[in-house]
Amino acid sequence: MRSWKRRRTAAKAVAKMVPLCPMESVAPALMELYRISGIDLTRIDGINVMIAQTVVAEVGLDMSKWPTEARFASCLGLCPNNKITGGKVYHRGTRHVENRAATSLWRSKTYLGAKFKRLRAHLGAPKAITAMSHTLARLVFITLTAAPAAK
Helix, strand or coil, X not given: CCHHHHHHHHHHHHHXXXXXXXXXXXXXXXXXXXXXXXXXXXXXXXXXXXXXXXXXXXXXXXXXXXXXXXXXXXXXXXXXXXXXXXXXXXXXXXXXXXXXXXXXXXXXXXXXHHHHHHHHHXXXXXXXXHHHHHHHHHHHHHHHHCCHHHC
16 A cells, blocks of 8 residues: 555544544533534644634634645645745745644654654654644544534
8 A cells, every 4th residue: 555545544544533522521612612613623632722723713614625635734834835936946945834733742642742753853843843733734634524514
């Protein structure tokens, strides 16, 4: 199986693991977020209530605007932004965005935390944060696409 198919399958499996009904004795902000979106985004490791509310407020719940999760991540500014003129790349990198959700994965003992630690050792902290933010954006897209409120 190709690596992109494995990643897509793993992301779908994570989206299916997110339970549809959170506990009743949680914060009112989480219950309101669940009422609006129909799914508990905080079950994704690295996403807390504030980050989930920010994403829902910025992009909404209608994921039909983006055909793929890569386009969604690009809209959030997490993909390379190469500026090319005359066939030469004179600037490369990602756009500067305010919120980096992946910083909460520093001490996580999950798969996403282990992946962040590997990337941090290989690429350095700033690039690892951007890469894991991209991964979290893809997971949020897949989870919101599979949500019952979206159908």
